[in-house]
Amino acid sequence: MTSPQEELLPGTRRALLHRVAVAQREGRAPSLVAAVVRDGRTVWSGTRTSVEGEAPDGEVQYRIGSITKTFTAVLVLRLRDEGLLDLADPLERHLPGTGVGGVTVVDLLAHRAGLAAETPGPWWERTPGSLRPELADVLGERPLIHPVGRRFHYSNPGYALLGALVEELRGAPWADVLRREVLEPLGLHRTTAEPVAPHAGGWAVHPWADVMQPEPLENLGVMAPAGQLWSTTGDLARFAAFLAAGDERVLSAESVREMRTPAAPAEAADVADGYAYGLGMELRHQHGRALVGHTGSLPGFLACLTMSLADDVGAVVLANCTSGPAPFTVAADLVRIVAEAEPRIPAPWRPLREADSAALDLVGQWYWGTYAFGLRLSADGLLALEPLSGKGRRSRFRPDGDDGWVGLEGYYAGEVLKPVRRPDGTVSHLDLGSFVFTRQPYEEGAAVPGGVDADGWRGLS
Incomplete structure (x- = not known):
């Protein structure tokens, strides 16, 4: 039987190992483990360690920090x-008494609730959660530092609120709900x-000397939903496959696609960095690829954990040091x-x-004013509208009954494309959100808003 490791070519496997080895050495990480996922399963894993003869494998736990948010x-x-x-529900409807109940569930998921990035001191990641036993302790006296919904501002306390929301509606601790509804089914x-052994210990490596000291391993208490989890490359590879395709036992493909869709206003710096945020997922651009997933640190x-859906390749990178190798850069390189x-x-x-004969009536070349478009029917039963110049608005459309089609992405997402038919049933033109598409540019007799000049097309006199 061919092992998963043998499914990639030898040259590819060596390039992956080289990238991991460079990351571990240059990042001065006590250990670094990685895995690559393709077609929904692990096809490569690699590790580098500073301890002779004790290399961790895909079953050794590391703390995954903010990947917990996903x-x-x-x-x-x-x-x-x-x-x-409903994602548009104010938090107060389900979790009263927080003092920030006007923010909505989706505001919290997308980090646009205006909450502070961190809890009031002391540093919550290095101190026991028992120091912050209540939500009020992680929100502080001034929890809102930006107008709600106006900007993306990453907030760890926001995900503590979401964990409390889960506990309120399920009537059980967040960790128990997670195990029962997500971890066990997947x-x-x-x-x-x-x-749970075997697990790595966390280390701080001195920035100016090759020495290190252990970091404290604290239970984060009410902040756990923002960063508590421990996991392995093997488990996160399986989680990546779920985030790409969904699993009806946990969450549908449509819902995980919604998680991967930008949901927060982008800051200028984020646009320049190719960064956006969905619902518990980071969206980035690297090496000309769209990547989705999440980073984590404690x-x-x-x-x-990051994935290129277009390439059907994902990567997981875990290291046990406070700073050093840049996990997203390494994971993006493995994907590339x-x-x-x-x-x-x-x-x-x-x-x-x-x-579908009715759909076939619609395909071919259309004009919006003088802009030329092509409308194609694909094997998945969708219509695809594309500008023939290569530049401009494009979208796919799914049938929506009663001869209509609904846009799935881009400018026309949610807009209805409606063929307008003549009395004999033939298509006169297309109506797309009030835009009229005709078979010829400014076609005579067509219902073009503003009418068509009676003298038609002519040269310069």
Whole structure:
């Protein structure tokens, strides 16, 4: 039987190991473990360590920090899908008495609630959660430092609120709900709220000398939903596959797609860095690729899970040091190495099983004013509108009954494309959010807003 490690070419495997080895050495990490996911399963894993003969494998736990937020977001989306809340609900409706009840659930998920980034002192990641037993202790006297909904401002206390919301609606501790509803169904048996051997110890490496000291390993208390979890490359590889495709036992493909959709206003600096935020997921651009996932850090640990859906490649990187290797950069490089060395082989083209005659009436070339577009019917039954110049608004459309089609992305997301038919049933023109598309530019007799000049097209006189 061929092992997963042998599914990549030898040159690709060596390039991956080289990247991990450079990251561990230059980042001066006591250990660094990584895995690559393709087609929903692990196809490569590698490790480098400073301890002779004790290299960790895919079952050794590391603390994953803020990747925990993605797990918490999954729980909240489950509540929404069950009808127990709406993302537009104010927090106060379900969790009264916080003092910030006017912010909505989606504001918290997308870090646009205006909350402070951190709790009031002392440093919550290096001190026991028992010092902050209540939500009021992590919000402080001035929890809102920005107008609600106006800007992206990453907030750890915001995810503490979401964890409390889960506990309120489920009537059980956050960790228990997570284990029962996400970890067990997905087979993530090595992902836990507390470390379970074998696990790595967290270290601080001196910035100016090759010496180190252990970091404290604290239970974060009410802040746990923001960063408590421990996991492995094996479990996070399986979680990455779930975040790419969904799993009806946990969350549908449509809901995980919603998590991967930008939901927060972008700051100018974030736009320049190619960074956006969805619902518990970071969206980045690196090496010309769109990557989705999350990074994490706590004293003693660094982590990243990221995926290129277009390439069907994901990567997980975990290290046990407070600073050093940049986990996102390393993970993005692992994705790039596989995507470029062994690009995804597309599925064979296959025709539609049945041709919809009404849809076939719509395909071909159309004009919005003098802009030329093509409308194509694909094998998945969707219509795709694309500018023939290569630049301009484009979208796919799904059928929506009664001869209409609804836009799925871009400028036309949610807008209705409606064929307007003549009395004999033939298509006169398309109406797309009040824009009229005709078979010829400013076609004579067509319902073009403002009318068509009676003298038609002419040269310069």
